[in-house]
Amino acid sequence: MNLGLMLDAVTVLPSGIALTLTLTVLSLMAGFLLSVPLAFVRAFGRPAFSGAALAYTYVVRGTPMLVQLFLIYYGLGQIEAVRASIFWVVLRDPFWCALLAFSLNSAAHTTEILCRGLQSVPRGVIEAAASLGLKRFQTARLVTFPIAFRISLPAYGNEVVGMIKGSSLASTVTLLEITGMARQMVSTTFAPYEIFIVAGAIYLLLTSIAVKATQFLERRLSTDRRPAQRPRLRWRPPLPGRGITTPLS
Template sequence: MDLTMMVEAAVVLSSGLKLTLTLTALALAAGFILSVPLAFVRAFARPALSLSVLAYTYVFRGTPMLVQLFLVYYGLGQIEAVRTSIFWVVLRDPFWCALLTFSLNSAAHTTEILCRGLQSVPKGMTEAAAALGLKRFQTARLVTFPIAFRISLPAYGNEVVGMIKGSSLASTVTLLEVTGMARQMVSTTFAPYEIFIVAGAIYLLLTSIAVKITQVLELHLATDGKSSLRRRTRLKTALPGATTP
């Protein structure tokens, strides 16, 4: 094992780290924004609308992301209507093709994750919110979604990790993120062993950080919920005539 080559690889591959993080962060953000309304439709809408969202998530969750990327990058360019449309300015760029594919894939997974969380919210919570006079949108924003997100956070953490690793597929459409830089370096140095070990270590570091952030956020939300409960308890005991439960 050539340690000098590994050090050189670490320096070279770090230049692709910015693109990896950019693709991952933008795809997760776009996917999450898209998944929130879809999750509510999937969980609570009429069967026809719920099934249409299910069809979307079923296709994107059930097919390899590499195939989806090839269909967007190579397939859409074969359609004359696409090439003559205003969207071709974006779709001819491999970065935007990769971002579109990753976002749609992440949205499909996140939709099902949030849907399960929404369906797990106790019915008594929404009934209590209705009794307090909250409208449906207010109940969804202030009660249902925060609880569902807390329930769904461990599963969503797995989606974040999966997207970090999945971003390596961008190298198949000529993007020079970490894996793309590794492939380019291997083609000139003929040292795949050392270079891909370094690439793997970079992805391992990124996923470890993502897991740790998820754990900290879980702990924070759990602690915040307990603190809120303690504050409400203290307030009740401070009121005249209140009794400690």
């Protein structure tokens, strides 16, 4: 094992962390925004709309993300109508193709995660909200979704970790994130063992931070936390000739 090459990799590969995090965060944000209405459609929508959402999640979750990325990056460029449209300005850039593929993939997984959470919300809670006069949108925004998100948080944490690791596929379309930088170093040093060990350690660090952040958020949103105990009051004895007691804090 060449320790010198590993030290070189430690100094070079972190330059790809910014692109990795950018792809991951933007994909998760776009996927989450798209998945929220889809999850409500899947859980409570009419059969036709729910079936359409199910078809989308079934196809995307059942096919490799690498295939989806290649279909967007290489496949859409083969369609003349796409090349002649205004969308070609975006789709010819590998960054936006990767972001689109990752966002659609994340949206499909997150839709099913939130759908299970929405279906796990007790029916009595929804009925109680309706009895208070809340409209359907208010109930969904103030009652149903917060409870469903808290239920779905552990599974969504796995999606975050999976997207961090899945962002390495961006290297296949010439993007120089962590894996792309590692492949570039390997092509010049012919030492994949040392370099990819360092790359794997960086991914392990990022996923560990994501896991800790998810666990912290779970504790913050947990309803099982015991409230802080208030200090007990000590009582003075009654004053002479008076039936009054006063507390001591």
